[in-house]
Amino acid sequence: MNTGGRQAVPAHLQRAATSDRAERVSDRNPRVQARAGAGTAERTRGDDRTRPPTGANPAVSRRPQGGGPGGPPPRRPGGEGPGGGGGSRRPKKKSPWKIVRRVAYVIMALLIVAPSTMFLVAYSTVDVPKAGDLKTNQVATMFMADGTSVLSKVVPPEGNRTDVSIDQIPPHLRNAVIAAEDRDFYTNPGFSISGFVRAARDNVMGKASAGGGSTITQQYVKNAMVGDERSLSRKLHELVISAKMARQWSKDDILTAYLNTIYFGRGAYGIDAASKAYFGKKVSELDPAEGAVLAATIQQPSNLDPEKNPKGAQTRWNYVLDGMVSGGHLAQADRAAMQYPAVIPAAQAAGDKTMDGGPEGLIKTQVLKELEAAGISEHELNTEGLQITTTIDAKAQQAAVDSVNKTMDGEPEILRTAVVSVDPKTGAVRAYYGGTDGQGYDFANAGLPPGSSFKVFGLAENLEMGKPLSTLYDSSPVTVNGIKITNVEGEQCGMCTIAEALKRSLNTSFYRMMLDMPGNGPQKIADMAHKLGIPENIPGVGKSLTEADGNGPNNGVVLGQYQVRPLDMASAYATLAASGMYRAPHFVQKVVTSDGTILLDRGETAGEQRISAAVADNVTDAMKPIAQWSRNHNLAGGRDSATKTGTNQLGDTGENRDSWMVGFTPELSTAVWMGTEQGVKLRNANGGMIYGSGLPADIWKGTMDGALKGVPNGKFPKPGTIGGQAGVPSWSAPYTAPSTTDAPVLPPVITQSQVEILPGITIPVPGLAPNPQNQQRAQPQPSQDPGTGPMSGQPVAPADGSTVTTAPNPGGGNGNGNGNGNGAPRSR
Incomplete structure (x- = not known):
């Protein structure tokens, strides 16, 4: 009967529960079994004596224990197997996800605790100075190549x-x-x-x-x-x-x-x-x-x-x-x-002390650009006390400045000039003159049409195709697509070698050479120029040696119609001087901070063989006579040189707009340009037209003589054989056999002229004039002694006057580079 309170637990149920617990403990630990049995009996007796009475509010002070006839309470999962036997318990497997979680907890703790600890330690030890105690300003000094002569400073x-x-x-x-x-x-x-x-x-x-x-x-x-x-x-x-x-x-x-x-x-x-x-x-x-x-x-x-x-x-x-x-x-x-x-x-800019007014200011600009390209920041430049060793040679730089000043003294003030000298063995820029205003326009870094000085790249491509310097081309005027190509002052050499045409700077021969190239001749010449060192993209110009729409070069490329920089021409010619080994031009040799940290050191400059030595050395051989041919601009002391003049015309005015002299020795390559800011006609103090063989050649010779003074005379390597011919052949035109009879004089031609017999009345009157064919026969040709017969490999002019074909020398050329051409020196 329920009286509303908790009823007492029957003794037999208490004993059963106690027995069951003891049994489970003994299953887990045999050592407890004996103690469990004794304890159970003892507790059973005590339970019998202290069983709580029934009543309205019975209280159970502790769970009764005993082993009565009732069954045990339900077992927890994972207990004994079927049959209720007392067999061993299966070990519980650990969950892999629990391991992953624990590892994740450790990693997270490390990511948080380790940085936090480092931060706190550093925070407690670091000192923060006052603003007035911090010094960040140091001078950056630019030295010339000797490491002692100061070129400029970054204040x-x-x-x-x-x-x-x-x-x-x-x-x-x-x-x-x-x-x-x-x-x-x-x-x-x-x-x-x-x-x-x-x-x-x-x-x-x-x-x-x-x-x-x-x-x-x-x-x-x-x-x-x-x-x-x-x-x-x-x-x-x-x-x-x-x-x-x-x-x-x-x-x-x-x-x-x-x-x-x-x-x-x-x-x-x-x-x-x-x-x-x-x-x-x-x-x-x-x-x-x-x-x-x-x-x-x-x-x-x-x-x-x-x-x-x-x-x-x-x-x-x-x-x-x-x-x-x-x-x-x-x-x-x-x-x-x-x-x-x-x-x-x-x-x-008020108070700006970093500007340089003279030619050195333009060099400084090039140095700063190069430092930026090398990853040296403005902050490092202005705060690290940099010691910057440039490639500028003090003697060469002074020679360029002196030569410009001496040559241009008394000349029209409108004239401008640029000079760049590059070391063929390293690519180092040894002299750089872009103008007198260090913050003005830099003509040495400006895109300008090179004129005939570009012909050497066409010649290099022709040699690359296996055509030797003995290859013959017609030098008479040629018309292509309605455009008539002629030579300065109408000069011709008839059918002569391409080496002779280079010395005389004959446009017509080089135009025919380009047209004779298989495929796209203009593109081949542009590609050769790029190989030798003309950049494919020029700052301020864009994609080089092509039309504005990028549609490729036209035929004028061989005559130098596209823009290049004096720096590029000096570099590309330096590749020829180095037998086809290209080295990128550069202004900076080494950069060191005030504490001795080296930020840049070029060391030995590695080169890249862009064209074969045979091709480069044959081009050089063809260029060797030109300094003498161009108004006697041989270098002092009989030093060998290889040069080419260039003139760019001012539209169809018959005037010149740009004039060049570019050339090299084994030790130095120098390009000289002359023109105006306005792009007007070039006239000297005497009113004469300025060609590359004039004032530019004077500056070139002065620069080279001054820069190389005291330097032993170097010799160009002997050119290898191309197409059976090594270097310039000893002949320049086909052999013409001496005539055994005098050429017949053609009869005069009949002409008519108008004669006025009365005011306003004229009548035709017949007359006679010399036959023009007699004059054509008298056209001067490069000569040789007719009594000696043809030289080794020299083709013979057909007696019927038909066009001669080139017969390459089967190895008999001497490659001495003398050219053997005749005629007085001409202006180019």
Whole structure:
């Protein structure tokens, strides 16, 4: 009967439960079995004596134990097997997912605990200096090749910086900088976790762009303290200092130090110097549009200079202004009304001490471009105290400048000239003259049509195809597609060798040579020029040696109608001087920081064999007589040289617009150009036309003689055999057998002329004139003694006057390069 309280548990059920527990314990541990039995009996007796009475509120003080007739309670899964026997228990298997989870927990702990520990240790040990204690400014010095003669300097910001206080920096400028570089500057802890993670990822992946995403505080720490090495340790160091600095310095102090330190381009360090460099005014006088321009340049100081990259600069400027609007620092209406402000020219930048006024300034520009291409940053250039050894030879450079000054003294001021000398053995630029204005137009690096100096590339291609220097071509005028090709002053050599045609610079022979090439002759010649060193893409020109639409070169390529630079011509001719071995021209030999760290060392310059030595040396052999032929411009001391003149005509005016002299010795290759900025006709002080054999050749000879003074005379290698002929043959035209009888004189021709017999009345009157065929027979030809007979390999002119065919010399040519051509020297 239920009385509403808990009823007492019957004794037999208590005993059964106790017995069952004891049995399970004994199954798990045999050593407990004996103790369990004894304990059970003892507890059973005690239970009998202390069984609680029944009543309204019975209480059970502890679970009764005993072994009555009732069955045991349900067993837990995994107990004994069927039959209830006391067999051994199966070991429980561990879940593989539990192991994975535990490993994941350990990895996560390491990723969190290890960096945190490192950060805390570093944070507790690092010291943050005061802004005034940080020195980041050092001079970068450019030396000539001797390592001691100073060529130029990159002046440190010491003389180009004025520190300003936060009160002197207009609020709009501060906000512009924050909008450009760190839009949560005033709220972040001095560093960006996402930026650090991205930098860590990029470093692990080996990306060249590792870094970025830095706060203003981090940028300042990087520029002023830890440098910009691309490594995870450097980034961690930067992060620790930034975090500590953000706690020890006020945000305004950090922003002020940052704006007084960073580089803005134009040699300006700090916001006040930048204000003067771009706008010619103090920073406190800048308006919001001008301030946004300076803020926009911070990302890429030189590349975002409005004078150099107006489109990119304005795009970044718009980004800054939009950020100011979104941050609530600029009204949308004011933003819409803003116009991009004008900046002053870089040459007029106030307080900029990095500019060089003379010819060395143009060399400095080339050096800086090369350093950038080598991965040396502007920050390293301006803060590492770099010692830059250039390839410029002091003696060669002075020889070029002196030769220009001496030659151009008294000549029309409108004339301009350029000189570049390259070492064939290394590709090092030894002399470079692009003009007198170091910040003006660089004619040595300008695209200019080379005229006949380009013919050597056509000759090289002809030799590459197996046609020797003894190959004969007609030099008479030729008309192609309605265009008549002639030679200067109507000169011809009849049917003569291509070597003779090169010496005389006969356009018609080279035009026929190109037309005779199988396939696309103009493209073959352009390809050869590219092999020898003319770049396929030229700065300021684009794709070279082709039409503007990229449709390939036309026939004028062999006569030098397409633009190349004097630097390119000196380099390509240097490849010929080095027997076909190309070495890229360069201005920088070595770069070392102030603490001795080597950033760049070219060492021995490796070359690339672009054409065979036989082809290059045969071209050289054909060029050897030209310096003498071109108004006696042989080098001093009987030094061997190989040269070619070039003249580019001014439309169809009969005047010249560009004149060249390009040539080399085994030690040095030099290209000289002369022209005008306006592209007008070339006339010298006496009013005469300027050819390559005139003033340009004078400058070339002066430069080469001065640069090579004291250098032993080198000798060109003996050319190999091509098409059975080695070098220039000892003959220049077919052999003409002496006539045994006098040539008959053709009768005169009858002509008619008009004679006025009365005012206004004329009648035809017959007359006689000499037969023009008699004059054609008298046309002078390159001569040789007719009594000696044909030379070895020399073809014989047919007696019937038909065209002679080339008969290559079967190896009998002497390759002495004398040319043996006749006629007075001519201007080219």
